[in-house]
Amino acid sequence: MSVSTKMKELRQKLRENQYKLTPQRQMVLQAFLDHPNRHLSAEDVYSIVRDQSPDIGLATVYRSLELLSEMNLLQKIDFGDGRSRYEVAESGATHHHHHLICLDCGQVKEYDDDLLEGLEASISRKHRFTIVDHEVKFYGYCSQCQAKRDHEG
Amino acid sequence: MSVSTKMKELRQKLRENQYKLTPQRQMVLQAFLDHPNRHLSAEDVYSIVRDQSPDIGLATVYRSLELLSEMNLLQKIDFGDGRSRYEVAESGATHHHHHLICLDCGQVKEYDDDLLEGLEASISRKHRFTIVDHEVKFYGYCSQCQAKRDHEG
DNA sequence: ATTCATGCAAATCGTTTGCACCCAC
DNA sequence: GTGGGTGCAAACGATTTGCATGAAT
Numbered sequence: 198m199s200v201s202t203k204m205k206e207l208r209q210k211l212r213e214n215q216y217k218l219t220p221q222r223q224m225v226l227q228a229f230l231d232h233p234n235r236h237l238s239a240e241d242v243y244s245i246v247r248d249q250s251p252d253i254g255l256a257t258v259y260r261s262l263e264l265l266s267e268m269n270l271l272q273k274i275d276f277g278d279g280r281s282r283y284e285v286a287e288s289g290a291t292h293h294h295h296h297l298i299c300l301d302c303g304q305v306k307e308y309d310d311d312l313l314e315g316l317e318a319s320i321s322r323k324h325r326f327t328i329v330d331h332e333v334k335f336y337g338y339c340s341q342c343q344a345k346r347d348h349e350g
Numbered sequence: 351m352s353v354s355t356k357m358k359e360l361r362q363k364l365r366e367n368q369y370k371l372t373p374q375r376q377m378v379l380q381a382f383l384d385h386p387n388r389h390l391s392a393e394d395v396y397s398i399v400r401d402q403s404p405d406i407g408l409a410t411v412y413r414s415l416e417l418l419s420e421m422n423l424l425q426k427i428d429f430g431d432g433r434s435r436y437e438v439a440e441s442g443a444t445h446h447h448h449h450l451i452c453l454d455c456g457q458v459k460e461y462d463d464d465l466l467e468g469l470e471a472s473i474s475r476k477h478r479f480t481i482v483d484h485e486v487k488f489y490g491y492c493s494q495c496q497a498k499r500d501h502e503g
Numbered sequence: 504a505t506t507c508a509t510g511c512a513a514a515t516c517g518t519t520t521g522c523a524c525c526c527a528c
Numbered sequence: 529g530t531g532g533g534t535g536c537a538a539a540c541g542a543t544t545t546g547c548a549t550g551a552a553t
Contacts, residue, residue: 217507217552239543254510259543275430279518280542297479308477316465320488324461326450328490335473337481370527370532392517407535412518432543433517 203230203270203285210268221246221253225261226270229285236274236282236305276305276334295333301342308335356383356423356438363421374399374406378414379423382438389427389435389458429458429487448486454495461488 207226211218228245229237237245243258262283265271272286276298287293297306310333317328338346360379364371381398382390390398396411415436418424425439429451440446450459463486470481491499 215507219508219552221509252510256511256544257509260508275428277428297473297477297481299479300482306477306479308473312469317488320450320461321490324450324459325493326452326459326488326490327496328450328488329453330489332487332489334485335470335479335481336483336485337474337479340478343480368532372527372533374534405535409519409536410534413533 207265207268207270210270214268216264220250221257222261222264224250224253225258226265229271229283233285234307236276236284238280238282240280242283274332278303295335297335297337297339299339299342300336301338301345304339306339360418360421360423363423367421369417373403374410375414375417377403377406378411379418382424382436386438387460389429389437391433391435393433395436427485431456448488450488450490450492452492452495453489454491454498457492459492 203226204223207223208218211222224246225242228242229235232245235241239255239258239262242262243253243255246253246258262271262273262281266273266283269286271283272293274282274284274296276282276296294307294309297308299305313331313333317331320326321328356379357376360376361371364375377399378395381395382388385398388394392408392411392415395415396406396408399406399411415424415426415434419426419436422439424436425446427435427437427449429435429449447460447462450461452458466484466486470484473479474481
């Protein structure tokens with residue numbers, strides 16, 4: 198649970214896959230550790246990392262994000278806003294959280310999911326489809342924006 | 351349920367919103383009626399419509415897709431393959447289907463959803479979030495691709 | 504030393520937009 | 529007739545790629 202746990206995981210997984218441990222890759226992962234509960238886009242990461250290391254290239258950020266996702270250190274998510282976003286992947290394989298996306302302010306809330314595991318099994322059987330992952334998004338209005346809407350009629 | 355039902359709906363909704371009924375808009379909708387159970391991208395529609403009307407512009411297809419979605423005749427979906435896809439929207443407001451996406455061949459199967467309505471209510475209450483829509487995707491392997499994988503080990 | 508990673512700029516791809524002409528109303 | 533719609537080409541924004549240099553092993 199210490200700050201360096203994920204970083205050690207990075208070190209180890211890079212070695213396993215014969216990739217090199219570069220400062221850029223560490224910095225990209227660190228950006229996520231420094232901004233928990235956020236869903237950073239490539240540009241977000243670029244701007245965070247550039248504060249510390251102005252010479253880093255945006256392409257390197259993209260390449261690092263892809264690599265970290267392949268190694269399951271990051272999870273790529275798509276909120277339909279035209280750019281990919283990423284978050285630190287949960288270690289436990291199947292049990293992850295999903296998102297409540299506000300259609301007004303764009304805020305993304307997380308919610309923990311337990312209820313879909315059973316559903317998976319029945320769908321899997323019924324459709325002869327081996328399910329390895331699922332993704333659930335709820336669209337609506339957060340309490341603030343809902344209040345706003347109530348006022349405006 | 352006849353072929354022209356949706357087309358009449360188009361005519362009516364265009365009028366309601368003071369938009370004009372053009373052959374291009376009709377042809378775009380017709381492309382979906384002629385290809386049921388498919389999830390057409392803008393390029394797909396463009397190539398279908400161009401057979402009949404070679405002078406149509408891709409931009410017009412995009413503009414029609416946007417308009418038809420706004421009027422809830424089409425539903426925009428995102429399978430994360432880098433392009434937006436569309437399908438004819440279900441008339442009943444809340445009850446729609448979801449998708450099983452094969453990670454190998456990319457095939458998309460549909461499945462009917464009944465079970466999430468109850469879930470919505472409890473999430474809505476717990477998170478103070480007014481839910482207006484949801485989207486569920488299951489990722490995995492269709493029976494053919496699963497068989498292939500079993501052979502290859 | 505070797506191999507892989509980086510930074511930069513150019514290329515790519517889906518989608519959007521500006522504009523002059525055209526057509527549904 | 530007029531205002532919105534179209535086709536075309538150019539612009540756009542996110543992401544990818546080619547290539548020469550640089551750094552981790």
